[in-house]
Structure formats: structure tokens, C-alpha cells
Amino acid sequence: MSPETRWTTTPITAGLLRGALETERTEHGLLPHRLPAWARAQCDDGQLAMAESQPSGVRLAFRTRATAVELDTLPTKRQYVGAPPRPDGLYDLVVDGRPAGQGTVPAGHVLVIDMMAGTSERRPGRPGTLRFTDLPEGAKDIEIWLPHNETTELVALRTDAPVEPAGTPDRRVWVHHGSSISHGSDAAGPTGIWPAVAARAGGVELVNLGLGGSALLDPFVARVLRDTPADLISIKIGINLVNTDLMRLRAFGPAVHGFLDTVREGHPRTPLIVVSPVLCPMHEDTPGPSAPDFRGLEQGVLRFVPMGDPSEVAGGKLTLRVIREELARIVAQRGADDPHLHYLDGRELYGEGDVSELPLPDQLHPDAATHRLMGERFAAAAFGEGAFGEGGGAG
Structure with missing residues (x-):
């Protein structure tokens, strides 16, 4: 990636997302939810709150001529006391319907869970950056599937060419x-x-x-x-x-x-x-x-x-x-x-x-x-x- 790359920053809105039922503006960015707020308000179970905020099946979808994409996110990772460290959540890149790469964001918050004591502690962290480069030339449809097992706040999307929403798919x-x-x-x-x-x-x-x-x-x-x-x-x-x-x-x-x-x-x-x-x-x-x-x-x-x-x-x-x-x-x-x-x-x-x-x-x-x-x-x-x-x- 050339240091002279001229980036275009695109605001991340619900219109760029598929698979989320609702989004929430946070201090850092946009948080996808898989249950709407009225449903979340009817149950205060921590397990459900964690599960529905983990964006399984949620993806950014847009059309662009860009050959380089950067996505800043703030994930929340889990760490179980006494267990081996969990791997960072994966982001899957799909270009024109075909797998085109994977990446991780090592930064973020950490939720430390002690299963023996039945307690948890949230340790705050900072956003990190996911990069995909050397993408094919020309206009293409891009999807970035978010980690299915990490709550993920979307902070910023940068590309080396303008972005437009992918539009409504012609599928059931x-x-x-x-x-x-x-x-x-x-x-x-x-x-x-x-x-x-x-x-x-x-x-x-x-x-x-x-x-x-x-x-x-x-x-x-x-x-x-x-x-x-x-x-x-x-x-x-x-x-x-x-x-x-x-x-x-x-x-x-x-x-x-x-x-x-x-x-x-x-x-x-x-x-x-x-x-x-x-x-x-x-x-x-x-x-x-x-x-x-x-x-x-x-x-x-x-x-x-x-x-x-x-x-x-x-x-x-x-x-x-x-x-x-x-x-x-x-x-x-x-x-x-x-x-x-x-x-x-x-x-x-x-x-x-x-x-x-x-x-x-x-x-x-x-x-x-x-x-x-x-x-x-x-x-x-x-x-x-x-x-x-x-x-x-x-x-």
C-alpha cells in the first residue's frame, strides 16, 4: 500500500449493513444488534445481551472500484480464566460472491469471565484496523462479514475509491x-x-x-x-x-x-x-x-x-x-x-x-x-x- 494512497472515508450507516435488525450509535461508532431495543428491554440476561450483540451473519455490503479497504473497529473479546487464550475473531472478505481473504483486529475490549466464580470483568481497550489490499481492479461488490463471536463496534471505513451501498439483493x-x-x-x-x-x-x-x-x-x-x-x-x-x-x-x-x-x-x-x-x-x-x-x-x-x-x-x-x-x-x-x-x-x-x-x-x-x-x-x-x-x- 503506497504512502500516497488517497483515502475516501465513508460514514458507516445502517444502509451499509445486512443481517442486522437494528443499529446503535455509541461513543465510538455504530454497534449492530440482532434484536431490536424493545426486545432487549424485555430480558436482562447477560448471556442474551452478549449473544445478540455478536454480529453472527452481519456484514458490510457495498459497491466500489477500490483496491484497498481499511475498517476500524472496536471488538469485545472474551477470555476465560484458566482456559487457553481464545483466537481473535475473524473478518471474512467476499468479492463478487467469492471468498477473497480473512483478517483480524487484535485490539479491543476484553471481557474476562471466571466460570468457576460466576463473575466477569470488562477491561477497556482501543479500536484497531483491519486492512485488505490488492483487490481486483474495476467495479465490484464487496462484503465484509463481521466476527460471529465478537461484539463489534464499527468505527470508520476507508477506501481508495468512492463507495456506494450494494443495494437490495435480488434474493429471497x-x-x-x-x-x-x-x-x-x-x-x-x-x-x-x-x-x-x-x-x-x-x-x-x-x-x-x-x-x-x-x-x-x-x-x-x-x-x-x-x-x-x-x-x-x-x-x-x-x-x-x-x-x-x-x-x-x-x-x-x-x-x-x-x-x-x-x-x-x-x-x-x-x-x-x-x-x-x-x-x-x-x-x-x-x-x-x-x-x-x-x-x-x-x-x-x-x-x-x-x-x-x-x-x-x-x-x-x-x-x-x-x-x-x-x-x-x-x-x-x-x-x-x-x-x-x-x-x-x-x-x-x-x-x-x-x-x-x-x-x-x-x-x-x-x-x-x-x-x-x-x-x-x-x-x-x-x-x-x-x-x-x-x-x-x-x-
Whole structure:
């Protein structure tokens, strides 16, 4: 990059973003949110606040002739006491629909989390700069996918040629809600999370409402789905209800019905897929809650263990097997009056045949290779001749 480069600074506004439902002006810049303020106000859970502010599926999108791009951001990184340092969050560059590079911003705030003590401490930091150079000549569409696992304030965008918004894409919009697995867990980068892999294969525009630890059938999330423009909707339900031990079977069925009723108020004929949990051996027949294995944490390895007892299922505690049976029953029951409602067994995305080759590293979350596999399998099941095929209709 020449020292004589003449930079054009473009104000970062909501018009340059895709995948965010709302933005907030902060002291430093623009903070994308995946839940609107009214929804955030209805729950003061710190886990949800952290998850929805991490911009999984959110990307800057613009058209330019620039061959060099600089983006100043202020990320918030996580550090777990006793665990190995987490890698910096990745930014994925996509040019004209093709991967074109990755980068990181090492600077930023740090949230130090002590899982054994149940406490956290925020250590303030400074913004840093992401650079992409030697881009192709000529006009092109650029996307910069933000780290799926780092809250990211957008401070400044500089290019060596003017920028204009990319415009509204001529693609169907897919809105997906799920847990940390849908959020991205241990994916290789923001375009490697399984919903992004599936969206790319299906040729659709992704709005990802995968919220780590927070897919809990919250009524305000159902209202967000109801009010968000969508041509396709999927809801992945199960693992968080088990690993938080949030409810019993008596409450689960009506909660699912109520969630779907609310979504249908805004999208009565939109193709909607209910996805049950992927295989998670430790919770197939053992209820939650899940807890960190602190013995492993002391050795620098983070794993989870189930704290429930299989005998408690008789009293109404939920396991993944129980949830799959109940979801299949509910979708079949509602399907008589709702031909656009579909069920997908999550074990078609990751099941018994995958465990030996692709085990869950921490007993709970899939690795990068499994994310790719799940995305490819969802695309094969949902698009083409599936419920999300071109004949599936619009919202």
C-alpha cells in the first residue's frame, strides 16, 4: 500500500449493513444488534445481551472500484480464566460472491469471565484496523462479514475509491433462529457458520438469529420473527432448553405452540421449518443442566458435562430424545391446517453416523468441519425439492 494512497472515508450507516435488525450509535461508532431495543428491554440476561450483540451473519455490503479497504473497529473479546487464550475473531472478505481473504483486529475490549466464580470483568481497550489490499481492479461488490463471536463496534471505513451501498439483493430472505450452534460456536469464520454455508448453497439472503445459549422459546423472539420480513423461516429448538434445564414437558408443548402461533401472525403462509436438535450424546437421554467440567478447565481444556439424571425424565425433565418426539408430534398435529409447516430431524444434519469421525470437541458444540457438513446437509434437505425450494412461496 503506497504512502500516497488517497483515502475516501465513508460514514458507516445502517444502509451499509445486512443481517442486522437494528443499529446503535455509541461513543465510538455504530454497534449492530440482532434484536431490536424493545426486545432487549424485555430480558436482562447477560448471556442474551452478549449473544445478540455478536454480529453472527452481519456484514458490510457495498459497491466500489477500490483496491484497498481499511475498517476500524472496536471488538469485545472474551477470555476465560484458566482456559487457553481464545483466537481473535475473524473478518471474512467476499468479492463478487467469492471468498477473497480473512483478517483480524487484535485490539479491543476484553471481557474476562471466571466460570468457576460466576463473575466477569470488562477491561477497556482501543479500536484497531483491519486492512485488505490488492483487490481486483474495476467495479465490484464487496462484503465484509463481521466476527460471529465478537461484539463489534464499527468505527470508520476507508477506501481508495468512492463507495456506494450494494443495494437490495435480488434474493429471497431466509430468517433462522437457533442456539449457539446456529450462532456459530466453533466455526472457522463468519462465512463458515452452518447457516451461512447453507444460505450460500441455497442462493438466499441470510438473517441469522442464532443466539448462543438463548434459544429458549422467549415470546419476544417470536415477535421479532413475526415482524421481520422473510420469505423463508426456520426455527431450531431444543439444546438450550435442556442445558439450561429451563422447563418441563408440561410447559414445553404449549410454549412451542405459542411460539409458532406468534410467528404465523406475521407469516401465515411462509415456508417454515422446525428443526429438532442435532445429536449430542451426553443429553440424548440425560437431562440438564449442563455445566463446565472444571477439572478439564484447570488443564486448559473446556468441556461440558450433564448434571441431570435419566430417572428424572419420568417427572417431566427434558432430554433431546423427548424434545424430538414432541416437536415431530406438534408439527404433524399443526400440519393438517398449515401445509407450509415442515419438520426436519436435526440428526439429519449431525447424527449417530458422524460421531466417530467428527466428535463434538467440548461434548456440546460442533467444530469447523461439522459446521460445513451441517450447512451442506441443510441446503440439500431444504432447498431444491425441499420446503425452501423455489416453489415454496414468499412471505
